[in-house]
Amino acid sequence: MPGETLGLVGESGCGKSVTALSILGLVQRPGRIVGGKILFKGEDLVRMPVDELRDIRGRDIAMIFQDPLSSLNPVLKVGFQIDEAMQAHDKIPKDQIERRGVDLLKEVRVPDAARRANDYPHQFSGGMRQRAMIAMGLSNRPEILIADEPTTALDVTVQAQILELLRDLNEATGTSIMLITHNLGVVAGLCKRVIVMYAGEIVEQGPVEQIFESPQHPYTWSLLRSIPRIDADRRERLRSIEGLPPDLIQLPPGCKFSPRCPYRIERCFRDDPQLKEVAPSQEAACWVTMKRAYAEMGAATITDTRPGAASGVRPPKGVAAKVVDARTIDAAEGPVR
């Protein structure tokens, strides 16, 4: 949806970056997309020939990355790296490229932009580098900007500035933004819609307020509980999700969250739940959903969040050892390996 701001959240290692990369077909070898569809304007990017996909990269869908230092080429001037993105496509007239490069740097609030365009990345501070990355991403006026944890490597004040910048840009240019983060607070500040991922799959999606207000998937619910709150009592124990995220190559059968879910039922170990509407414009993939958990398992007052604690269901024998063919693993919109 044009002008949308979408958040993609999930624990570290759950496949957020891979999902974003697979959109543009940038998954590093030996990884490859084994199935599924990525639809953009009605076309499947997965099956698109490389040449056509390359035209989309940077022009229609731009991407900025987690670590701004390592993501900029150290031996090329920053300005040049921005201009280059425009030269790769015919969207910006050749004679305007250089001026636009500097304008972009101004736009992302790099001071003394004209001079700084001739600097090399190592001469930039961390925040400036990320701004430069954003400028690069915006250079071709893309329809979608995928920002993969753009603030993780930065300190808090700079984080706030960058997020504000993104919000302004979204409002001013109408560029859709897909923000990838494991920080729900960031999502709350910037996004209208949110997708929650677990083990390479979407487990819940919907409008931000609605999901924050009433998460339906036990994983989302756990995530929200684990946000440290500024106003919380200092002595209150920081609640985190028990257990570790699963190895994405060897997923359990049934619901991927079942090994860690407090509300799991027998069925969860057998059948993989699909996304289904749980509220207007909100979807979740869960056999139980929080509605039922609140109603039947006293989720409102629960303190013990160990797996199966609320429902009392233990995994059937031999399940944990079962190895699943990696090719059947689903990613966000298609399985990735």
Next chain:
Amino acid sequence: MRGTLIYIGQRLVLIVFTVLVVSFGVFFIVHLLPGNAFVSDRVHGQALQILLHEYGLDQPIPVQYWNWLTGIVLHGSLGVSLYIRGLPITPLVLRELSVSAMLGGAALIITIGLGVTFGVLAAVRQNSWVDYLLTTIAVIGYSVPSFVIASLGILIFGQWLNNLTNGVIYYPEPWTGTYGTLAELSVPAIALGFYTSGQITRITRAAMLDVIQQDYIRTARAKGLVDRVVVLRHALRNALVPVTSILGPTVISIIVGSVVIENIFGIPGLGKEFVESIFQHDYNVTVGVFTIYAVLIGVANLGVDLIYTVIDPRIRY
């Protein structure tokens, strides 16, 4: 910029110092060798003494060295030849230097051109037959001594191809003109550049494989750049940094190798002169050539250091 100038200045001082030490060492050793340029069935006794005196060879070695040094500093003259009696050496060795520079330059072009191309291709086609083929060639390159390659070159181009094509394709050896033809230059330049190109292939391949994994390559691809640009502009530029670091040793290899190659192919360059002058006891020529080599190596290393700053902007002196 100022820092760079100061750095260059310091390095030049160092080069001058090295050259002084090296030239004195060679001067000393060469003059201690028995025999001299003049002795023949006819030149002995008084006639020999006169010649030795005429060319200052009867003076103490430090005095001779001092005279030699002042000759260079005051007149830019490396002295006169003893073998070609009285002939000023400077024009002779400069001409020979230009011949060697042409050979060395061609070898360097082959080294870098072939080495980098092979290295990039091998990395881009990692683990394919292309990779295996090129890596094998590189391993042969840096494990087979240049004189073996040279002899093979003469055998293949000078003999087999000559017989096979009835003299249509024929490598003429030895070299007869001053600068040689392109055909005459080809085989020696390849023989000389093959060893070093193997080294460069190896380093380039490793560096490329490392660089391709870097985040900024992903960035470049995400911009929608075509593979050629990604590989050449983004990956190769960075891979050249480690390649540059072995450029200094490479140039030294080529200079040392040229002595062997020039003598095998009969190329009238500095390397051949060097060996010849030792046998002819032409002291001034030996010392002059060695001094030029010392300067060349110093300047080459300085040049490499400066190229570094061009290739990698993070490096400043």
Next chain:
Amino acid sequence: MSDRLIGKLRFWQPLALMGALSLVVAACGGGTTSNNQGSLAASQVLKFPVYQSAGTFDPGEADAEVDTEISQNVFDNLWRFDDKLNLIPDLATEVPSSSNGGISSDGLTYTIHLKSNVKFNNGDSFSSKDVVYSFNRAVALQGAYASNLSAIDGFSAVKKAAGSPPSSKSSAGTTSFRKTIEDKLAANDPSLQMKGLTAPDANTVKITLASACGWCLTAWSLQGSTGSIVNQKTVQTDPENWWSKPVTPGSEGGMVGTGAFYLSAFTAKQSMTFKSVSNWWGTPKPTLKEIDIAIHDPSAIAGDVTAWEQGSYDLIGYGGNSSNLTYPLIQGIKGNARFAKELITQPKGRTTWVSFNVGNTGTGGPFLGSSAAAKGLRMAFALAVNKQDLATTVCHNTQCQAATGGLITKGLVGYLGDNQDPLAQFDATKAKQLLQQYDPSGNLTKNLKYSYNTGGLNDPVASYLQSAWQTNLGVKVNLDPSSDASQFISNRLSGKYVMARDGWQFDYNHPQDWFDNLWGSLATDAGANTSGYNDPAYNALLKQADQQPIDQALPQYKQLAKLLSDNVVYIPLYYSVANFAIHSYAKGAGSNTQADFYWDEISIAQH
């Protein structure tokens, strides 16, 4: 103009057609005679390679045959040898003799009349002053061949005045030895003027000798050497290096002589070009316009032979390089029907032998002295070598022939005649017997060494000798090769070897050239008596012989040769044979025992 051109073309067309036709006929018929024979090629440029850069062309200093064989075409002497080694006038109107009044009856005064039309290559005219300058200069420089002028009255005085080199302790003089000499000569400093050398008028030179001299005429005729005439003006432009500078019209300096050719380009270790002097004063006028000499590495000879076969070179072997063709190359040329006839074999005035140390006490060895034992052992080693077999084995009878007529090479004045040298015999039984007699225990001949410099035939000769002495005497002689010729020669000349390779190439056709330089007190004084043989009888006889005209002196020189063989001072090995590759169209090119035929005799026929 254009009409005439067309007319010309009309005239030429049928002619060209006829020419082409006759060529075809000649080619098809395989005719031996072409109608072009005798007519000259359009391009009169002689091209050949040499295998060393010139050391110096300065006649005052030159000491290498390879250099003088080239410079003989630029510099002239008062008289010279013709191709058959007869003396003929060159700058002088005649060769002085007692019959033409050129030599006084006491043999001490020479009156030499000079040609009046002689000019130097730079246009300067030549006069008696130039002879005086050239001779005095050569003596003062004290080069290797200064002694060729030693009979002239005042030689020793000038030599002394020119000075032995100043003490080595003195700081580096800015003016060189040579510069000083040139300055003194320019100032007519009397100390550098030989008393016996005067110029009564512009066309007459008078030379008075300190003592009678039977060899002087020949010695002064040595090409490109101390008897050659140089131009004072050009020498003084650059006393060190004038000889390597090309002559450029309009400017002073360069390699200037009175000969038919001048140096027009010189690139050290690369090439030399000589051009013929237009309107040269002498006769016959040179036909060649230009001589292109490529200076190659000796290793290039195989490629050069190919180039010669393809016609890129006209000849190989000129410039003193006639021993460079190796046996396989010679065989290759012989085996090719087209070129077999163009391989020219020419015995050279060069002999190789083994010298025993007979007189240098410091060096010692079993051969030292004139005792019967020492002599007997020398004889044993000499007789144990089969010289004929050596020539066959080592030289395949193409690069040398057995030396059986004494050390003076066959074909030269002083040659004893085939098989006249008793030391040339091979008698293994007698050799063994002598060894038994004088060294029964074998102690004396233990650890003997044969010293030689490597390269050319020297290595196979050394191995041959070693095995001959082993087989025929049962003596193991160790080989002592030296890759540094200059060191070997200086050791050899100072008599440091017990047994060494020795040899001599004659300079001028006179026995004095051999007997003065190699044995006796003169050689000892010069620091060049390898064997140390210095017998009073030899010295007395040599002095006598040197002072007489050759026809009277010859029996005495033969007597000297007998002294050497009676004393078994040497083991004769071989006479060198040169091999030239000369295309038959290079008319007049060739050589005698001494040197290449002059360039001015050569012409390039149509081919």
